Amino acid sequence: MSKNKKFVVIKPPLRVKYKKFCKHIRDRHRKNYIYYENDKLKINIHFLMNLLIEKLKPPINQAYVRHKKYKESDFVDAIIDVIQNNTYWNRYKGLVPGKYLNRKHNDYCKWNVYECLYRIILKEYYSTDKYAKLHYQSIDSTFVTNLYGSELYGRNVKYKSKNGINVSLITDALGVPNSVALAPGNRHDSVVAKEQLESSFFVDPNTKKVRNNNKYSQKMLGDAAYHDNDLYAKLIKKGYTPITDVNKRKTKDKDKIKQLNKMKRKYLKNSFKRIVIENCNAWIKKFPKISRVIEKTTRSFNGLLLLSLTHIVNNKLG
Numbered sequence: 001m002s003k004n005k006k007f008v009v010i011k012p013p014l015r016v017k018y019k020k021f022c023k024h025i026r027d028r029h030r031k032n033y034i035y036y037e038n039d040k041l042k043i044n045i046h047f048l049m050n051l052l053i054e055k056l057k058p059p060i061n062q063a064y065v066r067h068k069k070y071k072e073s074d075f076v077d078a079i080i081d082v083i084q085n086n087t088y089w090n091r092y093k094g095l096v097p098g099k100y101l102n103r104k105h106n107d108y109c110k111w112n113v114y115e116c117l118y119r120i121i122l123k124e125y126y127s128t129d130k131y132a133k134l135h136y137q138s139i140d141s142t143f144v145t146n147l148y149g150s151e152l153y154g155r156n157v158k159y160k161s162k163n164g165i166n167v168s169l170i171t172d173a174l175g176v177p178n179s180v181a182l183a184p185g186n187r188h189d190s191v192v193a194k195e196q197l198e199s200s201f202f203v204d205p206n207t208k209k210v211r212n213n214n215k216y217s218q219k220m221l222g223d224a225a226y227h228d229n230d231l232y233a234k235l236i237k238k239g240y241t242p243i244t245d246v247n248k249r250k251t252k253d254k255d256k257i258k259q260l261n262k263m264k265r266k267y268l269k270n271s272f273k274r275i276v277i278e279n280c281n282a283w284i285k286k287f288p289k290i291s292r293v294i295e296k297t298t299r300s301f302n303g304l305l306l307l308s309l310t311h312i313v314n315n316k317l318g
Helices: 016-033 043-054 072-084 099-112 113-125 189-199 231-240 253-284 297-316
Strands: 035-037 042-043 136-146 155-156 160-173 177-184 219-222 242-246
Touching: 016 035, 016 043, 016 113, 016 155, 035 160, 042 113, 042 136, 043 072, 043 113, 072 297, 099 113, 099 297, 113 297, 136 189, 136 253, 160 189, 160 253, 177 297, 189 231, 219 253, 231 242, 242 253, 253 297
Parallel strands: 136 219, 219 242
Antiparallel strands: 035 042, 136 160, 155 160, 160 177
């Protein structure tokens, strides 16, 4: 991936075999990775990730397999430990050396382990009250400073002209992301949102199905950065009701100002519902591996981001 690429949307595995694969895992193994803690539903991420790796890794010629010092479960436990507590792979002092962990992590990214993991846990989350959770959705982005990344970064003047990337999220009423996109730090939020709306949903919100239902019709909340006519048209075409803050700069037409003031009042009535996406951005920054771009490749950062989001969703289950 070149540095000059405009942006990349984290797309879930859209091929039919991956959809069937995730459904098969849920149908056959759900009882094994589900448990209850203090009467709350939880998912055993360690077990589910080990299961996905076993099913997704390419076949190996057993005649050439060397003696293995570490088990696959050791790598999984160490990677989960790194995402929660450590910043650099080489500074990890556990059972498995950090340089081996990095190689394994890159393999899991190639095998789409993290995408399938996040898709399955979101399916579990939306198995109850799906349309009630999706009634109010929020879109926003957070800036992540780039340290060692070699792909997909840009200089943002709002953050002291630092190099970095924007992580764009669409969350539901409880702050759970159902869509994720990465963009260079110098790309405008509305530009990224237009591409993000196309095919980046891990769970199909079925906006057109409920667009005429007052109880479950889906509304998209955004700040003034998303006040864009082209974006409004895309949202309305998909079945959303856009509710965003307005940008009145250089507007002198009195009729247009009245219209913008009306949109502003509508936004202010619902603006308190956007706090969930601000909380989600803060939760992401609590993971040391996500608070700054330390991974060299975008694919590696994507995998860590999805793994961190998996932990966030797991706390929302039950």
